[in-house]
Amino acid sequence: MARIGVFVCHCGENIASVVDCERVAKISASLPGVTYATDYKYMCSDPGQDLIKSAIAEHNLNGVVVAACSPHMHETTFRKAAQQAGLNPYLCEMANIREHCSWVHDDHEKATQKAIDLVRIMVEKVRRNHPLEPVRVSVTKRALVIGGGIAGIQAALDMANGGIEVVLVEKEPSIGGHMAQLSETFPTLDCSQCILTPKMVEVAQHPNIKLYTYSEVENVSGFVGNFKVTVRKKARSVNMELCNGCGLCTQKCPSRKIPNEFDRGLSNRSAIYIPFPQAIPNKPVIDRDHCIHFKTGKCGVCEKVCGTKAIDFDQQDELVNEEVGAIVVATGYDLYNISMDQPNDKLEGYGEYGYGKYPDVIDGLQFERLLSATGPTGGKILRPSDGKEPKNVVFISCVGSRHNAKGITYCSKICCTYIAKHGMLYKHKVPDGNAYVFYMDVRTSGKRFDEFWRRAVEEDGLVYLRGRVSKIYEQDGHLIVKGADTLSGVAVEVEADLVVLATAIVPQPNIEKLFQNLGISYDEYNFVTEAHPKLRPVESSTAGIFLAGACHSPKDIPESVAQASAAASKALILLSKPELEREPLVAKVNEATCIGCFYCLRACPAKAITEKEIKNRAGEVLRKVSEVNPSVCTGCGTCVSVCFSNSIDLEGFTDEQIYAEINSVIERMSVIQQ
């Protein structure tokens, strides 16, 4: 016998201003199976929850319907309340009379009728609910961090210091990421390398960190607490145990005209190379695409000069398996490039800036390398085309960013501040030079950031011009920058020696493949989506996978570090439990009628279904059916929809429940029609 309690929430005015909650409660009390119904101003408040708890005890309720907001908001709240009163939490359901009713309707009478119908539907469902027990799964107390930039480094160090073994995977030959390329950092102008490299060393030396550089995550399976990860260790062609990092090979390598990625093409490197002097690990790697030995079978100079016999041309990619309980995604960013060819047809290049054909039109990271003491010019500002010191430098903000026509609507956030820094550092190095900044708005929000850009203008004399640049072209060895100063309303033309573009921050190219592999959601730009924009900013849409840094959105260093530590602490919380409880709302196979076509097995996005053999007493296999692993199943229902014989049901959303819900609406409609 159903003894259901219905609790109608006013949500202050949110529901009660449109829906007559008192009447909803009164009519609900007369529905079949309902023993008790009442309404209250804030059902989620402490007295509201007490109301539910005492009604459960007093009326011996065996089902609860809370007519209030979306279950996304408070299902957990009310299920906990029901549990505290001794009821199985899965006997408590919510009827959404706020988002689905009061917020979207203004006819009071009809909205009240609809609210009653929504309650009626849920009562029919709860009458068919049965107690469910959470699925318990064990936890592997290890974590994976993908990406060895500052966010990944911070997350790895925090978790490692918290006593968890961390696997850090970095696709480049060294960790450090973009931060290692920077000269000085805003707003304090402390040297980037000086604050980063000690952390890199700490990673390398930490007993709890297992570092895979020049490696990529190939495959991820499993689920929260129990991920299985395959890492591809790309062939370095150098035996890391034998190599002592003397660097003789990189000096003797005859193939030396390869654009240096670390200097963003502003210098050349050899085919066997160490990405930068402070690299971790500080050992070389052979770039097989450019190595003479790999191209022609000849050369082998590095092998001859190597005193420790560390060169290994036959080395193969190696696949290693790691089991972890939590994953932090910190894959970082790349810079949009203004060229004609774009990674997808949503983006467009900059024809007005020559699609990147002028060597003295460079991006922000290239300028960082010119500023950097470890850069190609040793920290002198010399322009790429002829090595002369530029006397007029133009900085252009929002190149790509906030530019709908080019395909990116968002703000890249850090550019305004780094442009001020670039101009400032340029003026420090070339005091008689001029720095012009074309900007749309100056958005330097952050602790002491605004003071910083004011200083650039007031003390260092940067000239800020509010307006876009319409064209850049070359004339007599200069770059003519045509733009407008919209504040004074005049056209501006600057004869520049160097132009620095603050190009948009975009996710790493093709990173969506990894996100698909991880099963986490990402937006139209391929930035990872957080689980909740305010309350769960470092969690991905998938349990056990956290996010840190610029893979989520453009971020500066302090924000990336803060997010990394937050992600690490979320992961540590997860890994601190001996076992995890998962929602039991999972698929279940009716073995009696399953015909074993295994369409569900192939369609299951979580790979939760396997073949099960049904045997007789003699141990002979009679037939095969599908079986769902409840600790892997995400309850998405894909299997239910492909099953011809209707042999799979989703707990909490069984056919019987859905059918009763639909029927209650149809019955009601036929009453109205009569």
Next chain:
Amino acid sequence: MNDERTLKIREIAKELLSKGEIAVFIGYGKGTCNGKARPIFVRTPEEADELIFDSTCSNNLVTYLKFPAVRDEGVVGIVVKGCDAKALVGLIRESQLMREQVRIVAVTCEGVVADDGQLQLRCQYCDVANPTFYDFLVGSPVEDQKPRDFSGLLEKYETMSVEERWEFWQSQFEKCIRCYACRQACPLCYCTRCIVEKNQPQWIETSSHLRGNFAWNIIRAFHLAGRCAGCGACEDACPVDIPLMLLNYKLEKEIWDYFHYRVDLDPESVPPFTTFKTDDRGEFIL
């Protein structure tokens, strides 16, 4: 009329049976009604002389393979036309049959005739006149492979207004007596407990009433979407002449348009409903 194919089939059946490679051979024999061939089960080499093949061999023998009682006899030898082979491959693809459980005698086919002597509708769209999935191939190659383009057939119905179409199908489904002959004849309707027999809850009404008839016939067709071999067995079996193949062809067309998938003779091909792709077309989702 003993054509070359008949003699060859007999020869193969005899050899398989006498060597003990198969327990039973399913083929066609002379019928007793309108001169039309009927399915026969041959268990000894002597009986193999009863086998024939001609243009009246319309039935899809693969239907028998869905029954455990037949499979339990042992390895089965079977005569298939191209369309039947699609159904057989479907059973393998859907784990109902293992390849080694059958010895397949495929025949090239220029088309078979219905009871009235006319070429079957399905043969006008046949793209498997020369089957490619077999142990033995019988008959000389047929040149005429036809495109599976149903637009001419379907145009009449697709251009109807919703009301007209509703009325058309109402007049068809009204006739349905819920004998489930369509289901029994279909080689791919193999569930041991069909959804129509599930009553907790009872999604499909079982009485021969228009409402339940609609649900049944539409769901039957939907469950065959992306799986139907196009053998026409359902329509041939229907005692009240409901044009079931119209539904099957329409769905085949839709599956092709949406997913670019067509049932073929490759057991490894991946039907669209068995995949989960994040980049699937989803314009019907608001």
